[in-house]
Amino acid sequence: MKPAAWFDRRGWSDIIIGVPYAWAIVFILVPIVIVSALSFAVPVLNSPPYAFAQSWPYVSTGSFHRLFADSIYVRSFGVSLFNAGVATVLCLLIGYPMALGLTRVSKAANRVLLMLIVLPFWTSFLLRVYAWIGLMGTTSWFNRLLTSLYNVLVPQAWHVPHIQIMYTNFAVIFVVVYSYLPFMILPLYANLEKLDRTLDEAAMDLGSRPWQVFVDVTLPLSMPGIIAGGLLVFIPAAGELVIPGLVGNMADPMIGAIISEEFGLNHDWPMAASISVALLVVLVVPLMAYTRFQSRAEAGARG
Amino acid sequence: MTITRRQALKASAPLLAVPWCLSCTKAGNELNIYSWADYIGEDTIADFSAITGIKVNYDTYNSTPEMEAKMLAGSTGYDVVNQSGVTLRDFVKAGVYARLDKNRLPNWNNLDPAVLAIAAGYNPDNAYGMPYMWGSTGMTYNLDMVRARLPDADLESLDTIFDPANAAKLADCGISLLDDQSLVWIVMSYLGKPRDVYSKAVMDDVVRTVKRVRPYIRTFDSSNFLVSLPNKEMCVVNNWSGDYATARRRAREAGVDIDLGYFVPKTSAPAWIDMYCLVSDGLNRDNAYKFLNYMMMPEVIAKCTNHIRYANANLASRRFVDRAVLEDTTIYPTKDVLARLYAPKSLSAADSRLINDAINAIKAG
Numbered sequence: 001m002k003p004a005a006w007f008d009r010r011g012w013s014d015i016i017i018g019v020p021y022a023w024a025i026v027f028i029l030v031p032i033v034i035v036s037a038l039s040f041a042v043p044v045l046n047s048p049p050y051a052f053a054q055s056w057p058y059v060s061t062g063s064f065h066r067l068f069a070d071s072i073y074v075r076s077f078g079v080s081l082f083n084a085g086v087a088t089v090l091c092l093l094i095g096y097p098m099a100l101g102l103t104r105v106s107k108a109a110n111r112v113l114l115m116l117i118v119l120p121f122w123t124s125f126l127l128r129v130y131a132w133i134g135l136m137g138t139t140s141w142f143n144r145l146l147t148s149l150y151n152v153l154v155p156q157a158w159h160v161p162h163i164q165i166m167y168t169n170f171a172v173i174f175v176v177v178y179s180y181l182p183f184m185i186l187p188l189y190a191n192l193e194k195l196d197r198t199l200d201e202a203a204m205d206l207g208s209r210p211w212q213v214f215v216d217v218t219l220p221l222s223m224p225g226i227i228a229g230g231l232l233v234f235i236p237a238a239g240e241l242v243i244p245g246l247v248g249n250m251a252d253p254m255i256g257a258i259i260s261e262e263f264g265l266n267h268d269w270p271m272a273a274s275i276s277v278a279l280l281v282v283l284v285v286p287l288m289a290y291t292r293f294q295s296r297a298e299a300g301a302r303g
Numbered sequence: 304m305t306i307t308r309r310q311a312l313k314a315s316a317p318l319l320a321v322p323w324c325l326s327c328t329k330a331g332n333e334l335n336i337y338s339w340a341d342y343i344g345e346d347t348i349a350d351f352s353a354i355t356g357i358k359v360n361y362d363t364y365n366s367t368p369e370m371e372a373k374m375l376a377g378s379t380g381y382d383v384v385n386q387s388g389v390t391l392r393d394f395v396k397a398g399v400y401a402r403l404d405k406n407r408l409p410n411w412n413n414l415d416p417a418v419l420a421i422a423a424g425y426n427p428d429n430a431y432g433m434p435y436m437w438g439s440t441g442m443t444y445n446l447d448m449v450r451a452r453l454p455d456a457d458l459e460s461l462d463t464i465f466d467p468a469n470a471a472k473l474a475d476c477g478i479s480l481l482d483d484q485s486l487v488w489i490v491m492s493y494l495g496k497p498r499d500v501y502s503k504a505v506m507d508d509v510v511r512t513v514k515r516v517r518p519y520i521r522t523f524d525s526s527n528f529l530v531s532l533p534n535k536e537m538c539v540v541n542n543w544s545g546d547y548a549t550a551r552r553r554a555r556e557a558g559v560d561i562d563l564g565y566f567v568p569k570t571s572a573p574a575w576i577d578m579y580c581l582v583s584d585g586l587n588r589d590n591a592y593k594f595l596n597y598m599m600m601p602e603v604i605a606k607c608t609n610h611i612r613y614a615n616a617n618l619a620s621r622r623f624v625d626r627a628v629l630e631d632t633t634i635y636p637t638k639d640v641l642a643r644l645y646a647p648k649s650l651s652a653a654d655s656r657l658i659n660d661a662i663n664a665i666k667a668g
Contacts, residue, residue, distance in 0.1 A: 043652070045397050046398065047377045048375055048376050048377055133530065137534050138535075161475060166536065250524075250666040251666055251667055263368070264371065265659070266659060267375060
């Protein structure tokens, strides 16, 4: 019997392929179904604190009605999408040149630089956010430095005792960009590294200037990397709970904080579930757009 | 030898039963406790185990919502839980906790009648909770920063923050209010509204009052002030008495020279009392009673207070509490301050919705 022959027997390959499917069903599909079902329940004072209606149609859409009746939900959706969008664009603007640079340096430098990008992950995420809280605070050396620079640059009348960075929406976007930047750089780098450099040379030979080479060759070919990195930043940033809670401004809550409040403080599990379902719908749309884009790109490559 | 698919499946089938077998293990000589983090004496649990031979699993939580979500979901496996008084009634209604059999708690007599009277506001006759630690809701001021801006302010009056003229002067050193129902309660008392009566009109008044000073308020927060107070990021913080003590200790540990003062508003404020409760579906009821009795022994509870610096509800323990702790009026309030405290009644779903809407309206600015 050949070494790999046992695997070729149909049963074994079915079992092995079945494992990831089973994983996806148990840990992704089933929870989504549970949360979706929960969103049609009503909150009651019990353990667990929800119940389904006893008569036809057995479901309540009350939570979804409230989603639109109370402006806080739509507003916080807006804040979340805005913050995540701005953060994604900033990550792209900062991350793209870094990823491109990584493919253009020597092998030794490349290894060191990649290491430096991954290095922050070795420190607890929460600790890094707390470090920024210390830096952004009104009494920190960092803030004093920024303030004195600002006061030198502007006329006397505009002078401020300190710059308020903490508890602003700016701080949220800033820390999100800082935290998620590696998630943009790494997929971009993986994509850019595979690009055929001879295409650049061919374009140069045909008279393109470096800028035109970038716009006409590198950028279109790196689209899958941009989209992968963009989704990796956008989706978790939109649902971010910890960062706005620590550095954010309470007037513009993000949707994660609202879900946590409904679940924890108000004990309204159906409301929390219906917001989660709405968030899922909002976030799944870009994901589906991405798969469509990718399958079209693959079809294009073949055709 | 080759293993066929059928053999492999047959061999692994018993694995499916593992989850059931794990949960059907019999209750041994154990006790499962779920409590606030950093909320007990250093050796309390070890001593209890040494005396009784009971193996204790002591789990901790860091936020009320975390603990409440777990308890509401049910089947936690815990026997004894640290529950805040304010929401106790809801959890009793939901069937989470069991009634205490006082006959099995001979040490109950050690408890402070004054604290028991307040706690009875949360559950009549204290039928479901054994009061553990307690304190007040109030204002922590960075005295130097506040006096530099408002030399004559009466810090026991909420005019200091809710009068726009005062708030404007304090705005640059940072005002933080509780992101919690307690904020609505102290404002209702400040406005002289009757306790525990909620209506749209009352909430509108509360919102209007806070909105007048809203531009001067830097944030609404229920935990991060433990960092922002020692950092001098905030000079006025609406919080709970225990947090004031923690913030002061942290500042001292960090070598920050900071003069903090804690005041309970003259217009009255909600007390908080944390209880030990018995979980309805706990398997080790006898051990749970032993633990509650143990935690009402004067020497034991005094050691907890000396370590965590919260006032306990045990009158007999005062003899064993460190002088410095006992004489600290922010931990053990004076009679005058004690008279200002009350236990808010538990909220109906409609009341809670009114309060939450008011808090959201206030925060929205």
